[in-house]
Amino acid sequence: MSHLLELKGVRKTFGENLVLNDISLNFAQGSATVIIGASGSGKSTLMRCINLLEELSDGQILLEGSDISAYGINLDSVRGKIGSVFQAFNLFPHLTVLENITLAPRLVQGKSKEDATLQAISLLKRFGLEDKADAYPNLLSGGQQQRVAILRAIATEPKVLLLDEVTSALDPVLIAEVLSLIAELKADGITMIISTHEMGFAKRIADSVVFLSGGVVCESGSPQEIFDSPKSPELRTFLAALHDAGRL
Amino acid sequence: MTYTPSTLQQQREDAKRRASRRSTAIALLSTLIFGALLTAIVVNAQGFTAVRESFFNWHYAQKAFPRIFDGILLNLRVLFIAEFFVLIFGLALAIARTTTSPVLYPLRLVATIYTDIFRGMPLLLVLFLVGLGIPGLRLSYVPNSAVFLGTVALVLTYSAYVAEVIRAGIEGVNPTQRQAARALGLSHTQTLRHVVLPQAFRNVTPPLLNDLVSLQKDSGLISVLGAVDAIRAAGIETAQSFNFTPYVVAGGLFVLLTIPLTRYTDWLIRRQDRAQKAQGVF
Structure with a gap:
């Protein structure tokens, strides 16, 4: 079976600093992959490489078999085919919730205002945010802002959804509401790549887990393999540290 | 059940009210004393009667007013037309200077040279160069009217100022906003139009209005080219009577003209401050 998204030998350097070294990963259609690793292990950089916010230093990224890392693409x-959600929400403060969500469908996909609005309203309704449609982002709680940011990212019906530490700026109650939204999207069959520090959530939602350490894929496999029988010393240390911090 | 504040809270609020009343009273008293002192100094000055006669003469003020009023209407017309073009050219220059594409390097270069020159050159000089130089070229299709050429000079100079203000606004928008927009698939132009510029304008509205107030005032300078605006009209009146009151009248009208915009700017800045503080709360 061919993969929806493939990374082949991805490498990224910032000056002398090697951040990602020879990363090769496959992401199947409809799968949820969770990327874990300590801060500075290259999780965010990997995400930013996948949606082409960073230029690769080497390697290749294939989306549905075509090379999206080719020069001049x-x-x-x-x-437009890769939805991204960031840790800091990055909603547009001068637009209402509804306008934030309809912006890309209208401008990028050329949908009419009516169609885009209908679709956005139905998304907001489904996730209990319809009363916030006309609110400006700074009047929402962090959890609401992040849920809107996720809806904004899926409004263009992307092939892959990247979620980069989307709960790191939130408190536990707000984290729960964001995670339940992500779980619903997973049930919808949206292909997701998630970087997170929420290990309980990772165990529940992940089809596969990738452990990054020092910019390389140190270990990968099913949640059981990674969390219950870690092989590499790096992963064992990481899990032990999480355990001591009460995060596992 | 309606909420009644505790006695403690009521006392606190009473104390706050008392303090606020006292502040108002002190401000009032201090203003009165200061005003009285200033009046005493001016009135007791040796030449006070002569100055009052030649600058604040009611008879000449009344006589000159209709002509000066016609003049100020011309200033207003010039102002609105100039503002319109200044905003358009300023925006175009700012966008040109913030482009990154290598193809557009000449555009960036030209825009940079333009702003450097016109921001540095005194407005009076630009007025003379445009107002006297262009007619000297004897181009039949360019109007020779002082009003037209004066407006052109104002637009040339102020576009450079406004461009810099707008550019600061564009560069002040958080780069994550641009990234978020690009990540959604918006093109460079779409990002600029729908995400960057609306936020940039919001941030620079106060300094922008400040430049427009300044433009409003400087519209009086077109009088050096002979356009009969408020200042020129006052000059004509003064030349007939050898009394300077008309200038004071024109000055008063200019102040009246700028006050609404100034107050509006203040109000806008206050509102933005509040909005930013509110963001910290949520």
Whole structure:
């Protein structure tokens, strides 16, 4: 079976600093992959490479078999197929919730205002946010902002959804509401790549887990393999540290 | 059940009210004393009667007013037309200077040179160069009117100022906003139009309005080219009577004209401050 998204020998350096070294990963259609690792292990950089916000230093990224890391490719059309949600929400503060969600469908996909609005309203309704449609982002709680940011990312019906530490800026109650939204999207069959520090959530939602350490894929496998029988010393140390911190 | 504040809270609020009343009273008293002192100094000055006669003469003020009023209407017309073009050219220059594409390097270069020159050159000089130089070229299709050429000079100079203000606004928008927009698949132009510029304008509205107030005032300078605006009209009146009151009248009208915009700017800045503080709470 061919994979929806493939990374082949991805390498990224910032000056002398080698951040990602020879990363090769496959992501199957409809799967949820959780990327774990300590801060600085390259999780965010990997995410930013996948949606082409960073230029690769080497290697290749294939989306549905076509090379999206090729030089001179139309970045806008590729990014339209990859939804991204950031740790800091990055909602547009001058637009209402509804306008935030309808912006890309209207401008990138050329949907009419009516169609985009209908679709956005039905998304907001489904996730209990319809009363916030006309609110500006700074009037929402962090959890609401992040849920809107996720809806904004899936409004263009991307092939892959990247969630980069989307709960790191939230408190536990707000984390729960964001995670339940992600779980629902997973049930919808959206292909997701998630970087997170929420290990309980990772265990529940992940089809496979990738452990990054020092910019390389140190270990990968099913949640059981990774969390219950870690092989590499790095992963054992990481899990032990999480355990001591009460995060596992 | 309606909420009644505790006695402690009521006392606190009473104390706050008392303090606020006292502040108002002190401010009022201090203003009165200061005003009285200033009046005493001016009135007791040796030449006070002569100055009052030649600058604040009611008879001449009344006589000159209709002509000066016609003049100020011309200033207003010039102002609105100039503002319109200044905003358009300023925006175009700012966008040109913030482009990154290598193809557009000449555009960036030209825009940079333009702003450097016109921001540095005194407005009076630009007025003379445009107002006297262009007619000297004897181009039949360019109007020779002082009003037209004066407006052109104002637009040339102020576009450079406004461009810099807008550019600061564009560069002040958080780069994560641009990334978020690009990550959604918006093109460079779409990002600029729908995400960056709306936020940039919001951030620079106060300094932008400040430049427009300044433009409003400087619209009086077109009088050096002979356009009969408020200042020129006052000059004509003064030349007939050898009394300077008309200038004071024109000055008063200019102040009246700028006050609404100034107050609006203040109000806008206050509102933005509040909005930013509110963001910290949520």
